[in-house]
Amino acid sequence: MSTPLPQFPKPQEPAAEPVLMEFATPAEAPQLRADAARNRARLLEAAARLVERHGVANVTMEAVAAAAEVGKGTVFRRFGDRTGLLTALLDHTEQQFQTAFIGGPAPLGPGASPLERLHAFGCRALRLTSDQLDLYLAAEPSPTRRFSSAPYRVRFMHVCMLLRQAEPAADIELLAQTLMGYLEPALVHHLTRQRGMPLERLESGWHDLVDRTVRPSAGRHLPGA
Amino acid sequence: MSTPLPQFPKPQEPAAEPVLMEFATPAEAPQLRADAARNRARLLEAAARLVERHGVANVTMEAVAAAAEVGKGTVFRRFGDRTGLLTALLDHTEQQFQTAFIGGPAPLGPGASPLERLHAFGCRALRLTSDQLDLYLAAEPSPTRRFSSAPYRVRFMHVCMLLRQAEPAADIELLAQTLMGYLEPALVHHLTRQRGMPLERLESGWHDLVDRTVRPSAGRHLPGA
DNA sequence: TCTTTAAACGGACCTCGGTCCGGTTTATTG
DNA sequence: CAATAAACCGGACCGAGGTCCGTTTAAAGA
Structure with a gap:
């Protein structure tokens, strides 16, 4: 009834909590045969x-x-699974992006203000997604895993960090998810391909969204996060 | 090479443009045999x-x-397809919701200010989703069809309408997509089930989000929408 | 170099969503 | 009340993702 040897030791994602400070390919380098x-x-x-x-x-x-x-x-x-393979195909690009917004030159990297970095972050993300839209779309994990995938978590944590600096008086986590939602491949696909919007409009939309959401203003409904 | 008779006359969704003023089940009643x-x-x-x-x-x-x-x-x-069946299972609930926010009593329906209606809309949507989370999750269409599904379009158009009244100086369509993104079943699932947040926090988050985004304030990057 | 063992391999196999098409039923029309 | 056409039915069939498990092989230790 039970399979004592999990003959499939699960390749990707090590756990669920360790999170932070590890890049996309978590412990994949551990020398393969x-x-x-x-x-x-x-x-x-x-x-x-x-x-x-x-x-x-x-x-x-x-x-x-x-x-x-x-x-x-x-x-x-x-x-x-298929998602894993496709994600690996995007890994190089994603790594570059991560390196850029974590330690690269301003305005994406440190050196610029959190707000400026946030603006730059979204534009770059939009461009990356739009450049390889089909691949990003096909690599989208199932709805229940979208938010647990390593690349998503790295981006998410970064946005959280920027928000904490730029807008301490807010439910950071929820705000970050909202912003991340704007950058989703599925949405980019819909807006550019199905609705025919130019990428520039999406970028303007991002700037506007950031300007609106991240701005000191004691929201009335703040819970004890 | 060609199939002259499309022996599958495509059940759901009549076209892509007719949009507005039709509810979820578009032309499905046309007396079945x-x-x-x-x-x-x-x-x-x-x-x-x-x-x-x-x-x-x-x-x-x-x-x-x-x-x-x-x-x-x-x-x-x-x-x-499977999505169609599952969506049909949710149809009754969705119809009720639509009726409520289109013609029902305030604050959801007309009678309250657009802003109040927007606040109520999100809370109700969050509750519905959370009540039958698994079903909503499983009924999620493929990424490329999410934004074209009839129920989504109805909700979306409604949010657009409210935004046009409450916040004329904005790229309504993009703002509406952002707000809709916050209500996505996948996100609700992640936050409540994987991150353990109580629904109340999501609701507070919605109020805060609405307060932030819909507020007269000439955003600097507005394109000629 | 030989033994050992855990990891990797491969391809038959399973499941399930989705399609095809010959036969059947319903509704309409003369 | 036939006859005709359109819609419907059902279940064999297909393709693709994902799994199983007997066999092979790289790497570490004796």
Whole structure:
């Protein structure tokens, strides 16, 4: 009845709490076995090639496995699920972004005011998303995992930090979620592709939103957070 | 190569533009054939029963068909896909909500100020979502259709209308999407179930958010909307 | 170098959402 | 009350994501 050996030791995400101070790929580097590392690289390369050629929607997990000359089980062992593989495809870009807003030059990185950094953060995020919209869309985790994914958490924590500095008198966490919501790939897709808005309008919208929400003004309904 | 007869005349959603002034079930009443109507009722009843007994996650389309003593094809002909069936399950509640905020008593309906109505709208939406969270979560359409679903559009248009009255100097559409984002089932799930926040805090957050965003204050970055 | 063991491998297999299409039922019309 | 057309029905069928488990293999220790 019970499976004593969890023969699938769960690849990504180590736990749920450790959170902070770790980047997207949490403990993935813990030296893989040589063959595993080689196959991982092959899979990512094959996936990237197929996605570029046929569009992410027409790429099946089996096709990726075949193109990488690897068994199907290997793909899932390494990346967990389709979302995991697609997320890994975006990992390089995401890492760059993280490095930029954590330690890079102003106005994105430290050196500018929290408010300026927040403005810059949203614009950059919007651009990244819009540049690889299909991929970001397809990589979206299931609704119940969206907020637990490593990349999301890193961005979220950063927004929280900026908000704490810029707007201490607020329910930071809720405000941050609201702002993050504006940057969601699904929304960007809807506005740009289905409603035909230019990206510039989304950017203006972000600036406006930030100006409205982050502004010292004792909100009347503040709970004891 | 081509299928001259689209033997599946597409059940839900009539088009993409007609929008306004039609409720959730658009042109679904257009008298179904007697047997079709009977089967539809059976299916909804069976689905509701199974969902209540086993939880929405453990209910397959085939099981619903079997429980309703109907072929599998019939389910999909009637409801399009799983999302369609689940949405139909929520339809009654949603209709009530719509009636309430369109023509019901204040503060939700007309009679109160736009701002008050907006405050009430969010609280009611949060409660509804939280009351049947699992169902709302499972009924969530794919990311590319979320914003096109009939129930979403009705809510969205309403928020737009209220915003136009309360805050003419803003990019209404973007602001409305932001507010709607705060009410998303996925977010409610995360905050209440994964982060353990009480619903009251979400409500306070909504009030605060509305107070912040809808407030006459010439935002500096307004585009020519 | 040989043994050992935990990790990795691969592909058959399962489940479930969604589609197809030949046969059936309902409603309309002459 | 036939006849005709449109809508409906059902269940075999398909594709893709995800799992299982017997086999292989890289790496650490004797």
